[in-house]
Amino acid sequence: MLNVFALANGRLFQEEIDSPEARAAAPAGPRPVWVDLESPTPEEKAWVAARFGLAIPDDIIDDDLEESARFYEEDNGELHIRSDFLIDGDDAPDGKPSRNVRVAFILFEGVLFSVHDEDLPVFRLLRLRARRIPALIEDAKDVLLKLYDADAEYSADALEGIYDNLERVSARVLKQDVDDRVAAEILAAIAKEEDLNGRIRRNVMDTRRALSFLMRSRKLGAEQFEEARQILRDIDSLDSHTAFLFDKINFLMDATVGFININQNKIIKIFSVASVALLPPTLIASVYGMNFQAMPELQWKYGYPFALGLMVASVAAPFIYFLRKGWLR
Incomplete structure (x- = not known):
């Protein structure tokens, strides 16, 4: 799926190009600020190459990509960033468990290109905000920063969900008799929350690295640089929460195992x-x-x-x- 976003009256306007006819009829201007490719086909990649002069590699979102190749800048000015974005299992319409999805960003000639295999809640949130809030986005770098900002907020919301779920687990562990059946259910719930908490911690760590790379690249304006610093401060505040949740999960795990013993x-x-x-x-x-x-x-x-x-x-x-x-x- 190919979505093209352009600015119109200070708002982000979306155009979905999902057929060869739509790609052929796509106007040459105005130049978009964001091109989002979800599971792109060879025809869609060819359209991007013909329209913007950008060749998207086939292995751009491979999981076995070396860490050193996740953040770099080409000689022609292409800025490449690979980041992981969280999908909470409670928000997944397909019922799959929580997971991190790799997204490849390419910033080239004032346009942000994003490539991923799944539709992400953070992307949907940004599209909704950009349509409703005027002057939220002014260029492609704002799109990237707002995505990372929404990702930090989404991680914080997921942490609040873990807090609520662990409170219910605590009530079962500490306020009722725990037999083997109840203990098995509690251990399954704790393992699920521990997995999500670990994915959140990995996600915010990856976002921190991407923002640090952007700040070192010297491509951000003064306001954008300060916004990136604020996002980093928000991410730092999440670390203490994830550490506390790990301790709480370990306590509930030990208590449950104690009841089993x-x-x-x-x-x-x-x-x-x-x-x-x-x-x-x-x-x-x-x-x-x-x-x-x-x-x-x-x-x-x-x-x-x-x-x-x-x-x-x-x-x-x-x-x-x-x-x-x-x-x-």
Whole structure:
């Protein structure tokens, strides 16, 4: 899918070019500030090359791209940036889990080109804001900065969602009996939030690196440079939240595992008590089964009842002792 964005009366105007006829009829002007390519086809890449003189490599968003090749500038002025953007699983319409999606940016002759495989919530948020708020964007570098700003806000919203979900998990862990079924559900919920928290931390780290590269490239104006610094301060404020959430997740994980161990110890305790209680009657049965010259159960008419009663008493005595000690509670 190919979307072209141009400025009209201080607002971002979108034109979707999704067919060969639309690409052929696309006007030569005004020059857009942003060209967004979602899962671009070879025909769409060829249209970009013919219209703007920019060749988009086929491996531009490969995951195995070296870290050193994520931020660089070509001799012809092309500024290349590869960044990861977050998709919260709760916002994904396809029901997929939370994930980071690689996006390639190319800033070339006053136009920002973005290439990615999935539609991103941050991109939708920026399009909505740019249509409603006049003078929000003035050039292509503003588009890139506003995307990173929206990405920081989206990460903050995702962190708030983790806070809410962990509060519900805490209520289940600390305010009710935790059996094995409940413990399994709690561990699954904790693992999901831990994965999302880790992805947020990686996402903000990647955004920080991209902004630092932009600031070092000396292509930003004075106001844009200050805006980039403000975004970095917002990102720095998220680090303490992610660290706190990691600690909270570890605490809930340890508490849940502790309850699982308690439940297992209860089962082991039952077998231990039963084993100890059955030792005396086993000993009595062994003694009575020995080969005596005068066997009590044969020479005495109360021999069998006495042996059985002695076995019951030997079983009851340990249980009474355990109850007084509180070991059976």
